[in-house]
Amino acid sequence: MPSFGKLDKEKVDDILTAKQRGRGKSKREMALQPYIEQLQNLAIGEGLEVKLAQTDNRQTVKNRLLRAADRLGIEIEFIRSRNVIRLYRTK
Secondary structure, X not given: OOOOOOOOHHHHHHHHHHXXXXXXXXXXXXXXXXXXXXXXXXXXXXXXXXXXXXXXXXXXXXXXXXXXXXXXXXXXXXXXXXOEEEEEEOO
16 A cells, blocks of 8 residues: 655746756755744744754754854854754844
């Protein structure tokens, strides 16, 4: 039995655009999108707490957060903690 998955409008647009260009968003770009969405809503002084799943690599998540912040043109700083990643927006 096949498995079915619904495609939202954005995904369909990406596929159609990729067909026209000959390629779609890279895996790296698609992996970065959720991080961008979370950071773009932060005001200066507000923070974010990221709880890692068992399969997540802490350094990879921090690097993606930094890359997403750079893409948005904002600055973030991390707050030291053990089991979660905490950060706040500075500028």
